[in-house]
Amino acid sequence: MAALSRPTLPPPTERFTLLGWLQKNLFNSWYNALLSVLTVVFIYWIIRGLLVWATSVAEWQVVAANLRLFLVGQYPVDELWRVWICLYVLAFISGASYGLWSRGVGAFGIALLAGPLFLSALPFTLNLRLLMIGIAVTGFFGWLLAMRLPALFRTPVTWSWVLYMVFVILMVRGFTPAGGFLPVVPSNLWGGLLLTFLLTVIGIVFSFPIGVALALGRRSNLPIMRYSSIAFIELVRGVPLITVLFMAQLMLPLFLPAGVTIDRVLRAMVGITLFSAAYLAENVRGGLQSIPKGQEEAALALGLNGFQRMALIILPQALRAIIPILVGQFIALFKDTTLVAIVGLFDLLGIAKTVLAQPEFIGRQAEVLAFVSLLYFMFSYVISYISRRIEVAQGVGER
Amino acid sequence: MQTPIRTRQSVPLWRDERFLKVAGQVIFALVIASIAYLLLRNMVEGLRRQGTVLGLSFLSQTSAFDIGEYLIEYSRNSSYLRAFQVGILNTLLVSLLGIIFSTILGIVLGVASLSTNILVNRLSRAYIEFIRNIPLLVLLIFWYSAVFLKLPRVREAITLPGPTYLTNRGVGIPWGVPTATFKTYLWVLFIGLAVALLLAFLMVRRGRQTGRTPLVALWSPLLFLGIATTGWLVLPAPPLETSLPYVKGLNLDGGLILSPEFMAILSGLVLYTAAFISEVVRAGIQSVAKGQLEAARALGLSSFETLRLVVFPQALRVIIPPLTSQYLNLTKNSSLAIAIGYPDLFYVSNTIINQSGRAVEMISLVMLSYLIMSLLTSAFMNWYNQRVRLVER
Numbered sequence: 023m024a025a026l027s028r029p030t031l032p033p034p035t036e037r038f039t040l041l042g043w044l045q046k047n048l049f050n051s052w053y054n055a056l057l058s059v060l061t062v063v064f065i066y067w068i069i070r071g072l073l074v075w076a077t078s079v080a081e082w083q084v085v086a087a088n089l090r091l092f093l094v095g096q097y098p099v100d101e102l103w104r105v106w107i108c109l110y111v112l113a114f115i116s117g118a119s120y121g122l123w124s125r126g127v128g129a130f131g132i133a134l135l136a137g138p139l140f141l142s143a144l145p146f147t148l149n150l151r152l153l154m155i156g157i158a159v160t161g162f163f164g165w166l167l168a169m170r171l172p173a174l175f176r177t178p179v180t181w182s183w184v185l186y187m188v189f190v191i192l193m194v195r196g197f198t199p200a201g202g203f204l205p206v207v208p209s210n211l212w213g214g215l216l217l218t219f220l221l222t223v224i225g226i227v228f229s230f231p232i233g234v235a236l237a238l239g240r241r242s243n244l245p246i247m248r249y250s251s252i253a254f255i256e257l258v259r260g261v262p263l264i265t266v267l268f269m270a271q272l273m274l275p276l277f278l279p280a281g282v283t284i285d286r287v288l289r290a291m292v293g294i295t296l297f298s299a300a301y302l303a304e305n306v307r308g309g310l311q312s313i314p315k316g317q318e319e320a321a322l323a324l325g326l327n328g329f330q331r332m333a334l335i336i337l338p339q340a341l342r343a344i345i346p347i348l349v350g351q352f353i354a355l356f357k358d359t360t361l362v363a364i365v366g367l368f369d370l371l372g373i374a375k376t377v378l379a380q381p382e383f384i385g386r387q388a389e390v391l392a393f394v395s396l397l398y399f400m401f402s403y404v405i406s407y408i409s410r411r412i413e414v415a416q417g418v419g420e421r
Numbered sequence: 422m423q424t425p426i427r428t429r430q431s432v433p434l435w436r437d438e439r440f441l442k443v444a445g446q447v448i449f450a451l452v453i454a455s456i457a458y459l460l461l462r463n464m465v466e467g468l469r470r471q472g473t474v475l476g477l478s479f480l481s482q483t484s485a486f487d488i489g490e491y492l493i494e495y496s497r498n499s500s501y502l503r504a505f506q507v508g509i510l511n512t513l514l515v516s517l518l519g520i521i522f523s524t525i526l527g528i529v530l531g532v533a534s535l536s537t538n539i540l541v542n543r544l545s546r547a548y549i550e551f552i553r554n555i556p557l558l559v560l561l562i563f564w565y566s567a568v569f570l571k572l573p574r575v576r577e578a579i580t581l582p583g584p585t586y587l588t589n590r591g592v593g594i595p596w597g598v599p600t601a602t603f604k605t606y607l608w609v610l611f612i613g614l615a616v617a618l619l620l621a622f623l624m625v626r627r628g629r630q631t632g633r634t635p636l637v638a639l640w641s642p643l644l645f646l647g648i649a650t651t652g653w654l655v656l657p658a659p660p661l662e663t664s665l666p667y668v669k670g671l672n673l674d675g676g677l678i679l680s681p682e683f684m685a686i687l688s689g690l691v692l693y694t695a696a697f698i699s700e701v702v703r704a705g706i707q708s709v710a711k712g713q714l715e716a717a718r719a720l721g722l723s724s725f726e727t728l729r730l731v732v733f734p735q736a737l738r739v740i741i742p743p744l745t746s747q748y749l750n751l752t753k754n755s756s757l758a759i760a761i762g763y764p765d766l767f768y769v770s771n772t773i774i775n776q777s778g779r780a781v782e783m784i785s786l787v788m789l790s791y792l793i794m795s796l797l798t799s800a801f802m803n804w805y806n807q808r809v810r811l812v813e814r
Contacts, residue, residue, distance in 0.1 A: 047537070047538065047539040048538060048539060048540060050537065050538075054536075054537070054538045057536075057538055057540075057541050058538055058540050058541070061538075061540040061541055061544055062540065064544075065540070065544060244442055244445065244446050244449075245446070246446040246449055246450050247446065247449055250449075250453060257788075257792065259795075260791060260792040260795040260796065261753070261787075261788045261791045261792055261795075262753035262754065262756040262757075262767070262791060263753075264756050264757065264759065264767065265756065265767065265784060265787055265788050265791065268771070268784060269784050269788075272774070272780040272781075272784065273464075273780060273781060273784060275467075276463065276464045276467045276468065276780075276781065277460040277463050277464055278463060279463050279466075280463075280466065280467065280470070353554070357554075357555070357556035357557070358556070360556040360557075360558040360559060361558060361757070363558070363760075364558075364757075364759060364760055371556070371558060371559060371562075378566075387562075387563070387566040387567040387571075388563075388567040388571075391559060391562060391563040391566070391567055392563075394559055395555045395556075395559045395560070395563065398554065398555045398556055398559060399551060399554045399555050402553075402554035402555070403550070403554045406554070
């Protein structure tokens with residue numbers, strides 16, 4: 023009888039053997055075997071070439087010597103603490119978010135923590151290395167607090183992401199005249215990765231309301247609003263970003279009354295925002311279309327007016343449905359900000375071009391561009407990874 | 422008996438929805454119009470202060486600048502309009518070649534990332550992830566300044582069989598040079614195409630009548646090839662002469678010399694867009710229900726037949742809309758050629774702006790050209806989409 027009361031065992035799984043695995047995954051037919059061999063040779067050739075290049079051919083002084091330029095451009099050294107504060111706040115919020123929404127520790131959290139620690143192990147100045155360790159500690163602290171007090175942290179952390187964008191803009195730009203607490207740093211001094219991030223953040227923050235308004239306009243049954251939205255969206259989506267940026271640089275000054283000038287960074291921001299708004303509008307429209315009509319009718323039956331129906335019922339659902347698409351668009355925006363280098367701003371790529379023009383680093387294109395692409399890759403990849411995690415955590419597409 | 426008079430319940434004007442709708446639109450239109458008016462007035466005012474008036478007559482002036490590559494006759498004595506046309510043709514050339522090559526590479530990568538072979542699969546995924554997460558502009562500048570300009574000098578050119586020369590002055594490949602009979606041969610090809618199409622049409626119609634479809638995809642191209650070969654042999658002299666590239670002093674000559682700028686923009690666009698197309702292809706193939714594959718296998722179709730007759734026709738419906746937008750992106754991205762100096766539409770227009778100072782007109786023209794290209798492409802792809810989409814009740 024003892025045998026019967028034993029729990030039913032799952033069917034035996036295939037036994038793992040190295041040879042069996044190899045046969046199943048690499049050599050299950052003659053052409054796969056051939057492909058496998060060719061791929062191994064190819065991968066070996068690539069990795070060996072890369073390693074040889076990176077360790078013995080490439081000269082990385084060009085990156086080390088210009089690191090500050092790459093990261094913050096000409097931003098005044100005395101005001102750099104503001105950027106550090108932004109980074110610390112970011113570390114705290116990220117740590118707290120990770121504690122809230124990922125169950126357990128996870129490899130990604132360790133990687134996030136290891137990033138600054140790894141940087142602190144590199145031969146920078148002592149100050150820089152201590153600040154890096156501080157970032158890791160702050161992130162860990164945020165994670166710990168959020169793990170302990172999830173109920174207290176949930177709403178503030180969500181909102182702090184929205185407020186953080188505004189906070190960064192205020193901190194980096196400053197708002198008091200020279201000599202005050204936060205003196206204004208003119209935007210022509212912003213550069214490097216900092217400018218890239220600012221362009222992205224400002225693009226996101228300002229294009230969002232415009233994009234939602236355009237999407238609503240396109241779905242409205244008032245012909246004038248609908249056709250002007252359609253015209254704007256299709257016009258912007260039909261032309262390359264670089265023409266919009268050129269228009270902003272060359273034609274925006276013409277549109278302003280005599281005597282009013284706006285600086286080049288601001289012009290680029292206007293161009294990027296308008297461009298991004300048109301694409302965002304189409305994504306939001308997709309989200310709006312995915313909401314069943316019953317939702318609108320139910321809201322109508324509850325006696326909500328048009329504004330309430332949209333703001334309380336339709337939009338929250340529509341926006342939640344398109345979170346992954348929006349993140350994808352923001353990554354695209356992050357990458358697209360490189361185009362401002364063509365109109366002469368010093369974002370990460372623009373700085374790379376000036377570094378390459380330094381006489382002592384002539385001919386170091388491969389090193390500089392490899393470094394720059396690696397930075398872009400790292401940030402885009404991390405953002406898209408986080409977005410996939412949020413999707414899973416929120417169950418987008420499941421509910 | 423007095424019938425109760427129905428007093429008309431009058432809604433106050435400011436709460437009448439019909440009135441509000443009209444009023445809202447009128448106000449909106451007025452706001453837009455007045456903003457547009459203000460901007461335009463400022464612009465005209467600003468231009469007047471600079472001493473210029475809007476107009477396109479400057480296009481007939483002499484351009485007085487050189488363009489490195491042109492498909493139609495061009496020299497520095499040509500007009501701005503001619504320069505603009507050269508730019509448009511270069512953009513079209515790069516976009517067309519880019520679309521062809523990136524589609525091929527994209528399909529290969531997409532199929533590879535679905536492969537059961539784990540090495541092939543991972544390699545292709547890694548490539549796609551990497552390319553999708555770096556900016557195109559960085560990739561383009563990398564190809565140009567760190568690859569094609571770093572190739573050896575002409576004296577030490579890398580020679581591939583063919584012969585193909587890889588140098589920092591460009592890539593030389595063998596090419597056909599038209600001879601005197603080339604024009605006649607074009608007519609032969611045209612007639613061949615017409616006959617082949619006619620045959621295909623007749624065969625399809627016959628297939629509909631008899632219910633047995635003949636192998637249109639075999640016979641029709643065969644007929645075309647037959648006519649083309651006969652034409653080549655029958656003409657008194659071959660219509661094309663092979664011209665091989667060779668080193669002449671410090672330069673390449675003969676064959677077809679592809680400039681580093683052209684190679685960089687084309688390879689950058691192809692490698693970048695292929696990664697996006699492969700994702701589209703992968704999603705399309707994955708969208709075909711598994712039961713379809715099993716049914717095809719149950720019918721005894723070979724794996725190639727399964728792909729050709731069952732998977733691809735169904736995947737195509739999912740693939741085409743996003744593929745269209747990738748083609749459009751490629752065309753628009755070709756404007757980044759300005760960063761590496763390939764004389765496309767945007768680069769040439771920028772030179773014209775610098776020479777003539779006509780920013781407003783030129784930017785409008787450029788935007789209009791891209792807009793027309795985008796609209797034409799999406800119109801064509803919509804038409805194609807109509808043909809392959811699922812016909813429902």
